[in-house]
Amino acid sequence: MPTVPRFSLSSLTAKTLLLSAALCLLLLGLGALELASSYRSALKQGFNQARVTNLLLAEWIQREFREIDLIQSALAKQLGAADFAATSDSPARSALETRLVRAMHGMPQAYDLILVDRDCKLVLSFKVSPGFDASERSYCKAMLANNRDDRFVSERFHTIAGDDVVLATQRVRGDDGKVIGLIGSAVRVEHFQTQINRAMIGNRYDVLVFADKRRQLLARQPMLPKLPTQPVPDPEAEAMIRNQLSEAQYEATSPFDGRRRLHATRQIEHLPVIVSVGIDKETLLEPWWSKLVLFLSSWLVMVLLIVYATRRYLHNVALSEALSIRSAAIDYAAEAIAIADGNGVVQYINPAFSSLTGYRLDEVRGQRQLAQLLLEQQPELHEQLAQAIHDGKHWRGELTSTHRDGHTYVETVSVAPVRDQYNELIHIVAIKYDISAAKKLQADLERLANTDELTGLYNRRQFLQRAQEEIARGQRWQRPLSLAMLDLDFFKRLNDRFGHGFGDEVLRRFASCIQFNVRLEDVCGRLGGEEFAILLPDTDRYNASLIMQRVREAVEQISLDNPLGGEAVRFTVSIGISELYPGEETPTPLIARADAALYLAKQEGRNCVRTG
Structure with a gap:
């Protein structure tokens, strides 16, 4: 019988020690890779946190100026050449001032409302005397510029009344389409500081900054004792503006406190405003340093354990018999x-x-x-x-x-x-x-059979089944039950103009919006095409109307990027509501009345809620 070759104990010891050393080095290498990965992840998380906060602040700034834009657009349509020629003591001027005062009540952020005529002369202001020559102001140059954009937002400037402001303007055109002047709303820089002070930041060393495109600060949190009069040096932001990029991410050292931060900086679309969020790098990496210390401590303990295990293993190898081979x-x-x-x-x-x-x-x-x-x-x-x-x-x-x-x-x-x-x-x-x-795959297949693949809502079959169950429950316990039918307005036009892929995105965004704005107990479903339905248990038609009004308003606020370029795409929804009558046992009459109410909503101009 041939003999089985055996290793000498010294040879096995040497190989075991080499293996133990290799294992220690391997653990050290893997730990170093993990630490490097977690370091990069921490920086990435910091940039992502800065970017998300940046997007929220940018959205807020756009909303502030959007409110001003809506009111100014309405006023611009009401103004005529006579309003720019009315004398200060005329009845027409008094009526004009009354209209502007009412408009300012709808713009709490506005510090002043001005009218400037075609010759860049100040016609009306609540803070500055008429007659001021604004021809050197950027907003007047923008009014006279040969472009189609009637809206303009100025950089920060110092008014003759002694205030630092940003001016949002709107051209006013006559019946012939020619420019007869402009209307502008002045927003004080202090307003931006007040609003930014309400924002939540991660820690006391993080910063939020608003600045104009000349990099003059409009607001900063933490607040500075006094805003600098000169532009703040920021080469990365300068490069972003120069290259016409929408955003930039970079590390920079603050000229104010010398701390290194991870910055996400963004130019706000159509506005000469820059939003920058800086996450303090030292604070961000504190958990990573703790992880480094913990790893080194754990590695040392692991080395000691490996040494102990190696000694035990060598001892057992010298004494033990080979284990029996199993099948x-x-x-x-x-x-x-x-x-x-x-x-x-x-x-x-x-x-x-x-x-x-x-x-x-x-x-x-x-x-x-x-x-x-x-x-x-x-x-x-x-x-x-x-x-x-x-x-x-x-x-x-x-x-x-x-x-x-x-x-x-x-x-x-x-x-x-x-x-x-x-x-x-x-x-x-x-x-x-x-x-x-x-079994899980089977459950997933059953779920796919009950939901709409595109929107994730219940499909028609499952929705009608749930409706039957809610009707039975409502009749049994004599509880109210309402049903809303929803139909996207002019959805076929969106499909025809932008393609079915864009139409699918509209449906997905709409489905997400209605789920977010209804209650947990409400049941949403897609019945087909752009037709959706919502069951509202324990809800009469009055309260259902309130909920659906909230849904309609939320849908009205949805904005999608235009795949063809240009202004964002928006859409609306028409909604019909019906309430369960005593004795009804199937969804058919409930749906029929809701359909009739939906038809009425379509007939009355769409983008509204009607009950049947």
């Missing part, structure tokens, strides 16, 4: 296998069985009955299994079992008796298969 076919089988003797006492379980159930071989061998081990949560099946084994038949079942750590799984169990040549039962073999993934 590879069973030990490494993917299926969980258990074998019991003729009396049903477990003699062996393979590693797959241990992994599936959490039981170790030494815990069950000679101590547990196979039926108890397999059917721990189903004791009522013990007799059925015993009868099948007694009859010499295979027993199969699909069970929901619980792992020792508490998680549940679905399995199929197959048990077969093994008999000798004398027909005596000598072994019982059980094979288990984990089918949890297949």
